[in-house]
Amino acid sequence: MNTLAVAVGEGTRVFLNFSVSLEDGSEVDTNFGAEPVDFVVGDGSLLPGFEQRLIGMAPGERQLFKVPPEDAFGQPNDNNVQVMSRQHFDDDAGLEIGVMFAFADAAGGELPGLVVAFDDAEVTVDFNHPLAGRNILFDVLIHRVEPAELH
Structure with missing residues (x-):
C-alpha cells in the first residue's frame, strides 16, 4: 500500500x-x-x-x-401530508395515486409531493422524502x- x-x-x-x-x-x-x-x-x-x-x-x-x-x-412526519383543494390541479394534470408533482416551496424552490389519495374535491399529497x-x-x-x- x-x-x-x-x-x-x-x-x-x-x-x-x-x-x-x-x-x-x-x-x-x-x-x-x-x-x-x-x-x-x-x-x-x-x-x-x-x-x-x-x-x-x-x-x-x-x-x-x-x-x-x-x-x-428520517422518519415520515404526518405534518408533511397535506390535503389540498382539487382546484389547485389542472383538469389535465393526470391525477393518479403514486404520481409525483413538483410544488413551489416558500423559498421559491421545488418540493416534490406524492399523490396518495384524491377525490372530486380534494387531493392528499405526501411531502415526506420517498425514502x-x-x-x-x-x-x-x-x-x-x-x-x-x-x-
Missing part, C-alpha cells in the same frame, strides 16, 4: 463509487460502472449519516452499510483519498 495513502477524515477529498438500495434489493441510485465521484468531507454533499460511516476507510476498501432511517432520510422510514443499504468502494487542498 502507498505510504502516502490517507484515510477518509476531516479535510480530505474522497473519490468513490457507491450504490444506495433498499432492503428488498431494489436499487435507488448507483455510480458503479462509471467514473468515481468525489466530495470533500463535511461539504454537505452526503447526508451526515452516510458520511460518518466512511470515516477511517482507506483506498481500495469496500463496505456495505445498513443505514437506519434516523441516519438517512423516509426506510433502512438504506449503502455500498461504498473508496478509490482515492487526498488532502482537500490539493484539489
Whole structure:
C-alpha cells in the first residue's frame, strides 16, 4: 500500500463509487460502472449519516452499510401530508395515486409531493422524502483519498 495513502477524515477529498438500495434489493441510485465521484468531507454533499460511516476507510476498501432511517432520510412526519383543494390541479394534470408533482416551496424552490389519495374535491399529497422510514443499504468502494487542498 502507498505510504502516502490517507484515510477518509476531516479535510480530505474522497473519490468513490457507491450504490444506495433498499432492503428488498431494489436499487435507488448507483455510480458503479462509471467514473468515481468525489466530495470533500463535511461539504454537505452526503447526508451526515452516510458520511460518518466512511470515516477511517482507506483506498481500495469496500463496505456495505445498513443505514437506519434516523441516519438517512428520517422518519415520515404526518405534518408533511397535506390535503389540498382539487382546484389547485389542472383538469389535465393526470391525477393518479403514486404520481409525483413538483410544488413551489416558500423559498421559491421545488418540493416534490406524492399523490396518495384524491377525490372530486380534494387531493392528499405526501411531502415526506420517498425514502423516509426506510433502512438504506449503502455500498461504498473508496478509490482515492487526498488532502482537500490539493484539489
